[in-house]
Amino acid sequence: MDSLRQDLRYALRTLKHTPGFTIAAVVTLALAIGANTVLFSAIHAMLLKPLPFRNPVELVRIWCVQESIEFASVTPTELLGWREHSKGFSELAGFFRQDLSITGGDSPERVRAARITTNFFKVLGTLPQQGRDFAEEDAQPRNASRAALVSHEFWQRSMGGATDAVGRDIMLDGHSHTVVGILPEGFTFPDFGDNVEVWLPDWMDPEGHGNHYMRVLGRLAPGVSLEAATADLKRAAQTVYEARVGDKPAKADTITTALWQDHLTSTSRPLLWALWGAVGFVLLIACANVANLLLVRALARQRDGAIRAALGASRGRRVQQALAESVLLGLFGGVLGLLLVMWGMELVRTLLPESMLRMTPVELNVPALLFSLTLSVGAGLLFGLAPALHTTGMDVLPLLKQSSAAVGARANHPLRNMLVTVQLALALVLLVGTVLMVQTLRNVQGVAPGFDAESVLTGRLSLPEVKYPHTNNLRGFYTELLGRLRALPDVETAGLVNDAPMGGSNVNGDFTLEGGAENPAVRQITEFRVASPDYFRTLRIAVKQGREFGPQDSETGAPTAIVNESFVRTFLGGKEALGRRVRVEWADNAPFREIVGVVADVRHSRLTQPAEPEVYMPFDQHPLRIMSVVLKTRREPSALAGSVRLELKAMDADQPIFDLLPFDSRMERQLSRPLATTRLLAAFALLAVVLAGVGVYGVMAYSVGQRTRELGIRLALGAHPRQVLGLVMRQGLQLTLMGVGMGLLTAFACMRLLASLLYGVNANEPTVFAGVAIMLAGVSLLATWVPALRASRVSPSVSLRAE
Structure with missing residues (x-):
């Protein structure tokens, strides 16, 4: 433990004495770690955190699939028949939205309401905070039903939070309804876009076979799987169909089920995973970039490490010292990244259904903080371990016999080339995804809706x-x-x-x-x-x-x-x-x-x-x-x-x-999601391209710096500056081709995961792949050209005198 404290103090002093390197590394990591934390928060809220109902894994959404309608509602006749004949579900409840007018105050207002079967809250496992749930006798034809349940927010806003609110009457669409219960604070139902304030019992007409308006939510019977319950429901539907064929009820093969949470997140799930994959790529690129910076520093300090080894420091201790510096950089990047999270949260919220956000808000909570801490430490180990092992694994004796300059000049570092290749490959994947989303946005904007919404x-x-x-x-x-x-x-x-x-x-x-x-x-x-x-x-x-x-x-x-x-x-x-x-x-x-x-x-x-x-x-x-x-x-x-x-x-x-x-x-509103998705991917891709370009420039600049004497001799022996320029450019071209080739293969595999988010464009569109490859190659060669131009202007006399 004492050795770790010493290494941390040494790392802090080292980082303090190199502020340029420290700031560049910390800012790079902050952007990547902050973006990953934001996406983890969204995925945790939408996909990983269970819905706030009793045994939510038992809740199932049920609907019919027709030739022309993907999510068809059902009739009261069908729901009643399914209840009677199905044993795979302990309860089946129906619900639908209905806007009502509330009067009796200073001015009329709209109230967001829903009509439900009397077992609806039993299916959810939700009990009123005050009063009672609906009873079977509350379900009367609509001109006779008078019971109502209200939300906690409605009770506070429209009823002043009165302690005697249960039993009061409210006027809805001109009818007096008695409040029989108040729902718990924060209760919301995610299948509705708006937060419903008033719930009314619905009478299911056994002869209402022609009008499809009822949505269905079921709870699995104890010990019954979704597959078994679905098969049983289809048998029940077939029984209802054969008994009432003249009414044309749903046939068994049209019944579709899904776990409720999967159904609610079906449109958000591929989007969130795709964006998290994008920010994961950004993090890998950032780690590769910082690893390259650390490798340069480590190569310059190899002789110092050799001296420590000669004095008795083990390889494990030297690796620990190197990792102490990288982990500190990761932690600093994580702390700064948390400052960017709040801005990122607002941007990601625009992509998600408002109804789900009311129930499971995307916020910086304990799981997100733990994830950020783990990611910061893990990233520090990731980008610090390879340079540490590479430099501490060299033979000590030759390093002690040589000068620092000789050590740097002769150090072979294929690891740096590999890291830059990976950066280019990942940047290409993000660029391809961004271009496809830009094309999708253009296609959606170009859709002819069949009407004119202007004015x-x-x-x-x-x-x-x-x-x-x-x-x-x-x-x-x-x-x-x-x-x-x-x-x-x-x-x-x-x-x-x-x-x-x-x-x-x-x-x-x-x-x-x-x-x-x-x-x-x-x-x-x-x-x-x-x-x-x-x-x-x-x-x-x-x-x-x-x-x-x-x-x-x-x-x-x-x-x-x-x-x-x-x-x-x-x-x-x-x-x-x-x-x-x-x-x-x-x-x-x-x-x-x-x-x-x-x-x-x-x-x-x-x-x-x-x-x-x-x-x-x-x-x-x-x-x-x-x-x-x-x-x-x-x-x-x-x-x-x-x-x-x-x-x-x-x-x-x-x-x-x-x-x-x-x-x-x-x-x-129709364009808000593809627009926000495109902006996010564009931001990630731009960051990736900048980091990859900086990585290429860093490798080539380092290479030119180490080959200054060699290049000076070439020029002194009569080599033309264009030949030296070409020599360096060829080295950069090799890195570029390797990175672009690897990126094209990776993109071809990854873009299929993005297919569900695209519209009017093929996930493996050849022109997009070719255009992005050419653009990224141009950026990489431009980053190579600057150090290559400097190499072609090396003064032979200066470089030889320096030796």
């Missing part, structure tokens, strides 16, 4: 049933609202749609084509939209055939529908759609609707997700309570938000409008 304002309304009980009330309200909004001076057109593109909401369900050759027992699912006249014109959605909705599509007009091109391709085989009749099976008495138009495909959920089949119905024939209003404006859309609120208040002072934002903001 469009959108907002969402939810009309309470108690105030607007009939369809005529809904028609009257929305018709008057559109008239008022169209009369505003800066509004060009205004329209309605139940689910606007990029809004995060969606509705799908069964349909039937009249006269179709398909088997009537085979389920066909499509997305449903309800739109008003002028909706397509407002968003500039092109009408490819037929017409858009007009006055003739009124309540008393013939039932009509409009489909998109994807519907025609998927279900009509690309054949003529106009005149065909389709029935949306939301109700048993739903009429067949004549297709009067075909519109362009719209990317509804994500820009990178192909358009799905859609059926549009005219609003007057199928009015809904929850609708989105879209306005095409002549000036900045946000400037009209105040006017929209005033018009709405004049109609109904208790009716709030929410998510009143320019449509462009939805598009910006």
Whole structure:
């Protein structure tokens, strides 16, 4: 222990007397260790830390996969049937989001709500902090259900944290609901993008077989594996299918399951691992760079080490002394890296789902600090061990007989060349990944969404049933609202749609084509939209055939529908759609609707997700309570938000409008993840290229310095400076070719891991690989050219006199 303390004190003095070297090494390590700590914090929070529920490894998400819809919700009929026949799950619960209006205060406001089956919190293993959970008798048809659970935040904000809050009534969509319980502080449900404040029990209609709106969460039965439970659920689904074939329930082969945490992190997992691989490469490059610097210092101090060996110092003691210096550098880099972590945390948070961040925030916690400490010490050992072993392993006697200059001149150091080759290879991998992500970002930005979001304002309304009980009330309200909004001076057109593109909401369900050759027992699912006249014109959605909705599509007009091109391709085989009749099976008495138009495909959920089949119905024939209003404006859309609120208040002072934002903001959210990913990779790649360039320059400059006498003799014997320049450049070219070749092979293997993050570009695109190789080779040769130019200008007389 005394020897270790002595070595640490000696290392501190050495580092203090070489501030340039110390600062360069510490800053290099700080960037790499800080970046690794940030990514570890994100991976720990998202992938390694269990969800904060009882036995979270038993929680499973369940959905159906249809031909045109990857994650289809289920009907109440299906969920009830699965519950009855499945034994692999101890509980199956349903849930879905619903926006409500809360009144009774100074002004109406939107409340984020969810409807759930009464066993929902039992599945999660969550008990209310106050009051009780839902009971079976709370699940009544929606116009009769009056129980509610509220979040801790809602209790504090809207109920003032009152001790008698349980038992109070709150007005939701005009109905009085009794608060029966308050959920624990910090409770959040990650399957929803927003933090839900009010939970209501949902009555599952056993005849509700046409409308797919229920998401399903299950808990595995004790001792049952996911595979066994899935197989049992498929058998149950097949039983339900055979019993209700006319209702077209899901067949067994469409059922898909996944552990809930895996499902929640499915989009973030490949991104986080890819970024951690990138910062891991940066750390290796930084370690190689610092190892090269240490090797230069060690070669210059070989004779000092030989003297210590002659005086009795063992090789292990000399290695310990060298490692004490490298570990101190690693620790200093780790401490400085922690100062960079807080900035990096904010950047990484932009890549992750907000719902998961609420539950498991990315923060500098104890595991992250322990990781940073371990990484700092480990990096110090990594970049210090090879130079220490290399220099202490040389024969002592020849070193004592020679001068310091001779020792340096004759020292052969292939290790330095190998380290530089590794730096170039890793830098090439990062550059290839960055270029692919830049191309992905350009491709996403170039996607034609099927609509024009420029100068469009959108907002969402939810009309309470108690105030607007009939369809005529809904028609009257929305018709008057559109008239008022169209009369505003800066509004060009205004329209309605139940689910606007990029809004995060969606509705799908069964349909039937009249006269179709398909088997009537085979389920066909499509997305449903309800739109008003002028909706397509407002968003500039092109009408490819037929017409858009007009006055003739009124309540008393013939039932009509409009489909998109994807519907025609998927279900009509690309054949003529106009005149065909389709029935949306939301109700048993739903009429067949004549297709009067075909519109362009719209990317509804994500820009990178192909358009799905859609059926549009005219609003007057199928009015809904929850609708989105879209306005095409002549000036900045946000400037009209105040006017929209005033018009709405004049109609109904208790009716709030929410998510009143320019449509462009939805598009910006779509681009935020690829943009942040590209920026991070670009920063890592730039750092890697700089470090690799510095590494090449350092090796070549050191080589030229050690060969000064040789080069001077060559010039004295008549060699042309261009020959000396070529001699040094050839040495740099060898390093470059080795590094680039190794990097191309590594990149070819690694880029397949990045494939899930790419869009519109091949992970092994030859032009990208070739372009990056040429660019990195140019940087490396430029770093070689500077010392080579200096070598060609060596004065023979000066170099010979120096000897």
